[in-house]
Amino acid sequence: MTPAATPAVSLEELARWFEREHSLDAPWLAEMRRHALAHFRDVGFPTTRQEEWRWTNVAPIAHTRFQSASPADSVEPLRREIFHRMAPYAPRSLGGYEIVFINGVHAPELSTAPAPAIQITTLRNAMARHGEMVRAHLGREALWEQNGFAALNTAGFQDGAFIHVPDGVVVDKPIHLLFFTTAGRAGTPLLVQPRNLVLIGAGARLVLACVYAGQDAAAALTNPVLEMVLGEAAQVELVKLQRESDSAFHVAHEAVRLRAAANLLSLTLNLGGGLVRNNLSVRLDGPGAQATLNGLTLAAARRHVDNHTLLDHACANSTSHELYKYLLAGRAGGVFRGKILVRPGAQKTDARQTSKTILLSDEASMNSQPQLEIYADDVKCTHGSTTGPLDDEQIFYLRSRGIAAVQARTLLTYAFAGDVLQRVRYAPWRQYLEALVAGELNRLHIEKTST
Amino acid sequence: MNIVARCGAAPRTLNNKECLMSLLEIKNLRAAVGGREILKGINLTIGTGQVHAIMGPNGSGKSTLASVLAGRETYEVTGGRVLLNGKNLLELAPEERAGEGVFMAFQYPVEIPGVSTSYFLKTALNAIRKYHAQDELDAMDFLQRIKDKMKLLQMDQSFLNRSVNEGFSGGEKKRNEILQMALLEPRLAIMDETDSGLDIDALKIVADGVNALRGPERAILVVTHYQRLLNYIVPDFVHVLRDGKIIKSGDRNLALELEERGYSWLDGATAAA
Numbered sequence: 001m002t003p004a005a006t007p008a009v010s011l012e013e014l015a016r017w018f019e020r021e022h023s024l025d026a027p028w029l030a031e032m033r034r035h036a037l038a039h040f041r042d043v044g045f046p047t048t049r050q051e052e053w054r055w056t057n058v059a060p061i062a063h064t065r066f067q068s069a070s071p072a073d074s075v076e077p078l079r080r081e082i083f084h085r086m087a088p089y090a091p092r093s094l095g096g097y098e099i100v101f102i103n104g105v106h107a108p109e110l111s112t113a114p115a116p117a118i119q120i121t122t123l124r125n126a127m128a129r130h131g132e133m134v135r136a137h138l139g140r141e142a143l144w145e146q147n148g149f150a151a152l153n154t155a156g157f158q159d160g161a162f163i164h165v166p167d168g169v170v171v172d173k174p175i176h177l178l179f180f181t182t183a184g185r186a187g188t189p190l191l192v193q194p195r196n197l198v199l200i201g202a203g204a205r206l207v208l209a210c211v212y213a214g215q216d217a218a219a220a221l222t223n224p225v226l227e228m229v230l231g232e233a234a235q236v237e238l239v240k241l242q243r244e245s246d247s248a249f250h251v252a253h254e255a256v257r258l259r260a261a262a263n264l265l266s267l268t269l270n271l272g273g274g275l276v277r278n279n280l281s282v283r284l285d286g287p288g289a290q291a292t293l294n295g296l297t298l299a300a301a302r303r304h305v306d307n308h309t310l311l312d313h314a315c316a317n318s319t320s321h322e323l324y325k326y327l328l329a330g331r332a333g334g335v336f337r338g339k340i341l342v343r344p345g346a347q348k349t350d351a352r353q354t355s356k357t358i359l360l361s362d363e364a365s366m367n368s369q370p371q372l373e374i375y376a377d378d379v380k381c382t383h384g385s386t387t388g389p390l391d392d393e394q395i396f397y398l399r400s401r402g403i404a405a406v407q408a409r410t411l412l413t414y415a416f417a418g419d420v421l422q423r424v425r426y427a428p429w430r431q432y433l434e435a436l437v438a439g440e441l442n443r444l445h446i447e448k449t450s451t
Numbered sequence: 452m453n454i455v456a457r458c459g460a461a462p463r464t465l466n467n468k469e470c471l472m473s474l475l476e477i478k479n480l481r482a483a484v485g486g487r488e489i490l491k492g493i494n495l496t497i498g499t500g501q502v503h504a505i506m507g508p509n510g511s512g513k514s515t516l517a518s519v520l521a522g523r524e525t526y527e528v529t530g531g532r533v534l535l536n537g538k539n540l541l542e543l544a545p546e547e548r549a550g551e552g553v554f555m556a557f558q559y560p561v562e563i564p565g566v567s568t569s570y571f572l573k574t575a576l577n578a579i580r581k582y583h584a585q586d587e588l589d590a591m592d593f594l595q596r597i598k599d600k601m602k603l604l605q606m607d608q609s610f611l612n613r614s615v616n617e618g619f620s621g622g623e624k625k626r627n628e629i630l631q632m633a634l635l636e637p638r639l640a641i642m643d644e645t646d647s648g649l650d651i652d653a654l655k656i657v658a659d660g661v662n663a664l665r666g667p668e669r670a671i672l673v674v675t676h677y678q679r680l681l682n683y684i685v686p687d688f689v690h691v692l693r694d695g696k697i698i699k700s701g702d703r704n705l706a707l708e709l710e711e712r713g714y715s716w717l718d719g720a721t722a723a724a
Binding site: 391392393394396397398399400401402403404405407408411412414415416418419 | 521522523524525544545546548549550554555557560561563564565566571574575578579582614631635
């Protein structure tokens with residue numbers, strides 16, 4: 001490992017925090033944490049010399065001295081006050097079951113009552129009451145041995161959500177996990193590490209949204225890990241809405257396993273964050289499994305947003321569709337790297353991947369790379385990628401009909417984004433996101449024309 | 452008022468039907484793309500109520516003229532002027548020209564995925580209403596208005612929910628252009644090779660749509676390579692464009708003559724203006 005990989009954050013300090021905070025962990029978890037910490041010490045933060053990180057430089061993270069968020073960063077009444085400030089970021093109008101975390105700490109008084117027939121609780125509670133179920137899955141889906149950030153989360157996660165939907169249960173309302181982050185005491189950047197575990201029984205159905213939001217100047221590192229397993233023929237719509245502050249770091253690992261005939265529809269919507277990396281991997285583990293991954297990124301100024309996806313076709317007759325779009329203004333940078341892995345024997349795999357980017361300024365940049373590894377011979381895998389400015393001919397067409405230039409640009413960018421949003425199946429979320437994105441796009445164009 | 456089509460051929464006095472005020476005046480218009488001059492001094496005056504046809508072989512500058520009038524920015528105007536109702540058109544942005552009543556039916560209407568035809572038409576109509584300080588139409592009023600226009604062009608209402616021109620056949624795209632023209636009620640409509648790619652049935656529908664919009668309040672400029680379209684949209688004047696200049700003008704018989712004898716018949720002809 002190169003010197004650049006050595007994190008500025010004091011590992012000894014981190015280790016002491018983790019050991020103190022997690023002294024009550026079950027022995028199996030304490031063991032996993034020790035291994036993860038040792039692994040993180042070995043590999044450190046990734047550098048751009050690693051293929052997986054060549055377009056995303058995490059040196060700003062490695063050089064920041066973080067403080068591990070602790071309950072002291074979200075005591076009452078501070079917690080309630082933070083929540084009120086953050087209320088506009090909560091999709092309250094959608095009426096879901098909500099679990100709220102402030103600086104990584106569960107806020108039960110701000111969360112809604114648990115739903116009947118399903119378990120929605122914190123990971124800490126779940127470990128106390130359903131230890132074996134947690135033990136069977138935690139750390140098994142997200143491969144922390146391969147990644148420093150996931151190892152860091154495993155070593156030091158504080159809490160998160162635990163959701164278990166039993167076989168055949170159709171959850172009547174969406175579940176919303178809200179993660180709100182502020183600057184720590186004395187303005188110190190916080191290290192916030194949510195860990196979420198979601199187990200969906202056979203034939204069960206769920207709409208799950210994870211909302212990450214931060215206050216304007218909060219320079220935190222949010223380093224969440226989500227592990228999710230869909231039983232046979234389960235159906236999940238997963239919405240990730242990332243609206244952290246422009247000075248925030250967000251590095252996420254989301255790992256989903258689909259059993260036979262399970263269906264995942266996901267949307268990753270990046271509207272915030274200064275340096276963002278999403279790692280979303282889906283393992284299609286049974287015949288008929290189907291994953292549809294959509295993504296939309298809006299970025300301006302100097303923001304950098306990187307989406308890495310992995311579609312791991314591990315058995316025959318599985319399908320994946322992927323559409324990631326980027327609208328980049330100012331000096332924003334985008335990265336898309338989509339890997340499709342077709343394992344030996346995964347015949348009749350049908351995998352389609354598309355990424356499209358509109359660059360709204362000459363200084364914005366995009367790196368897009370498909371990566372296909374195919375070890376079966378009877379498969380259908382396609383990929384396509386386009387990057388360019390708005391189409392002058394389309395703009396002229398609209399203007400020639402009386403529509404002002406700024407309005408024409410807004411209309412075209414909205415159409416580009418709307419193409420992704422219309423794929424959200426759960427209508428209240430679709431409408432919520434359409435309104436949200438329309439507002440963000442207006443802001444993007446106003447910023448563009450005023451600079 | 453003695454309005455004339457003053458281009459190339461000897462000035463010709465108009466009959467009373469055509470004798471209205473001049474709407475468009477093009478004086479010695481020159482335009483270039485990438486440093487290459489394409490329009491080399493166009494002179495043309497069009498009065499309201501008139502239909503003019505511009506014919507010419509490929510590369511003569513017909514579509515360039517249409518684009519320059521509509522305000523396409525890929526062309527650089529290097530000389531001359533264009534007045535619409537006395538207003539300097541060349542100083543206006545494309546959307547302002549649309550507000551002033553210029554409309555170009557595109558030769559290749561562009562597809563706009565993700566924008567419904569209905570939203571597009573309503574936005575365009577309201578933009579032009581706003582230009583004239585009129586109230587915006589609400590969804591109900593708009594729908595009533597567009598439905599009537601669609602009947603005229605034999606267009607099914609399902610068009611409204613489709614993305615603009617996306618997956619439309621050639622004929623559907625051209626009908627959509629005329630629908631926009633019918634809705635926006637321009638003062639100067641420019642038809643850029645509207646006949647290209649149309650079969651005879653589609654051509655008739657399009658021509659009927661255009662003819663329904665003929666009237667004393669507007670002028671129409673038809674740009675075409677072939678005389679075929681002019682059997683259905685009968686022009687008052689025909690001009691022949693060659694190498695960036697109008698080299699001959701006449702009435703509709705000139706188009707018939709071109710049909711019979713081809714453009715080479717005019718080889719060696721020079722602008723007589």
